[in-house]
Amino acid sequence: MLKQKLHPFEFLLLPLLGLVSIFSLHTWQGYLLTLILMALNLVILNHQVKLKKLAVFSLILLPALGAMFASSYWFAPADGLNLLSGQNNSHQQLIQSANLTLRLYSLALISFGFMLHMPKESVLLNLMQRKILSVKIGFSLLAGFNAFEYLADEFQRIQLAYRMRFKKNYLSPKILLPLLVAAARYAHNVSISMYNRGLHQGRNFQQPKINFSRYDSGLIILNLGLIASLIYLGS
């Protein structure tokens, strides 16, 4: 019920607030609370959160996060105050590295999580309708979403043809050549199709313009309040 009432732009505004919060905070507790807040927002916006995909994304991030933690622990300059006082700073470095790693993870997870659940077509149409985004770019992106499946099929066929031809299981960068040609041909045809149907900036949109409801404003204000409190407490 609430999901239908919320504006698709919430998928752009809420993660932006989350990113501002992460950039403004400096402790792992702050990052964790922001992550929880953003997760709640995601549940409100999209009742079926794709947990499996988020888990896979987190696993893929693991090596990068590990490298980040190790490099900041071993190579980041030690805290100046600790150096002056001559205290052992290894505990401080551990906390600092954990903070940096969690900060990176939070930034990546918030961006990916909202992007994954975003109703992309609806967001793009609304951006074009409000003339925030040029129709040439917007409809090219929409056509690009349609192209994914076609190009994925083509890529699979190219891979299989390569494996059968060279009797190898590993792939060469050469297989990108036919894929590139297929993508270029697709783009050429789509641009002809748009031109052929008279695409221009001053066009109408048959979908009624969706306005911000009081639920939308309420959710934004609530998030702003919570994030401002977090930043205040963090400072």
Added chain:
Amino acid sequence: MSVYQVQDFAFSYPFSTRQINLSGNFVIEAGECILLQGASGSGKSTLLAALKGLIPHLIAGDLTGHINFHNRAITDLNEQDLLKIGYLQQNPDSQLICPDVYSELAFGLENQGCSAELIQTKISLIAERFALTQLLTRKVSSLSGGEKQKINLLAILLLEPEVLLLDEPTAVLDPQSARQIMQIIGEYIQDKTVIIIEHNLHYLQKLVTRGLYIDEDGKIIPQALDEINWLQQLPEQACKYPASATQELLLELKQLNYAYPDKQLFSNVNLQVRRGEVISLLGENGAGKSTLLKLIAGLIPSQQMIYWHQQDITTLKPIQLWEQISLLWQNPETHFLFNSVSEEVAQHSEVLAEFNLSHQALQNPFTLSEGQKRRLSLAIALNQHPQFILLDEPSFGQDYANKLRLIESISALALTGVSFIMVSHDLNFVNALSQKVYELRAGELVSC
């Protein structure tokens, strides 16, 4: 009243050495339905793009000669004028812009500034007229190739163009979808001007009023209706089963089943292929023909149901199997990886000579004509010396002359003992080559 006047059209593509030089003049009158024919690479599609005004408005290059639309040079027309000319391309997938069918149909009308109410009325009328109302709420990605092409066509017809230019609209469709597309065109063109490029001429016999033919020298020649080879009969049973064949059994499918997680694709499929045989496989889009080819090629695992030289293919390593079996996809470009034709066949000039490609040895494979590309993909497969070749729609995009050449090549290979399983919608082509024809119908393999 003349719609088009064309005089000595020539065009050079940017960043390419390709030049199209067409000599001759022709006039197209209102209400005519013109069939434009010519050899592969003769410039038919380029001419059609110029008649739409894509050249030079969207595709820059050196243009000479004259093309007038209603006595005005096509170069002087603006985008609004050019909307009077509808243009449908060959590939149904790559013309779709919007996520769902309704938005796709509304796209052109929105560009024309129509109100939401008018758009809804127009779309409802056309969808009812062509019995497509049930498609309106569907995602475009969920449509079949035939449905996509129908939506592309209707999206253009909704703009009520005065002229309709069709560039092989049925090339990638199964016969049933192709007939439906032609039915829509037939109903629409009562008082419109239509120029159509098409290889499957039997669909057009009742629609076309006149022909134009581009010969090998680029000369545009008018064709009367009785000069057009409508049926394009290919020589039946051109491929003779080799008398010397040992009846050696190469491949056997025993009780083959395959199912997706939510759907049984086919079951209890039995088939035997002997050395030198050419077997064809028919069936609607989505019947599982390509999946069957992948199973035979060992690209999808099977369990003790496919035997190669009487040995279960699951006991063979894929690499062993691929030394003897090749698979050629519908789009020959899928197989091209190098910058020149000779590199594609590892500099084996005798293979190029066999497929009449010696003159193109230094050319980039992607710049060959459709017929040459198909022959090159066969040459690439033959370079591996397979005993068995799986062909997915080999006659796709090929004109009559190229089909004849292809039949010649496949027949010659079959005589040397190479066996083929061929998936095709082209019944003439199938009849010309196959010793046995099967159809995948409702999950079963039926002999035809």
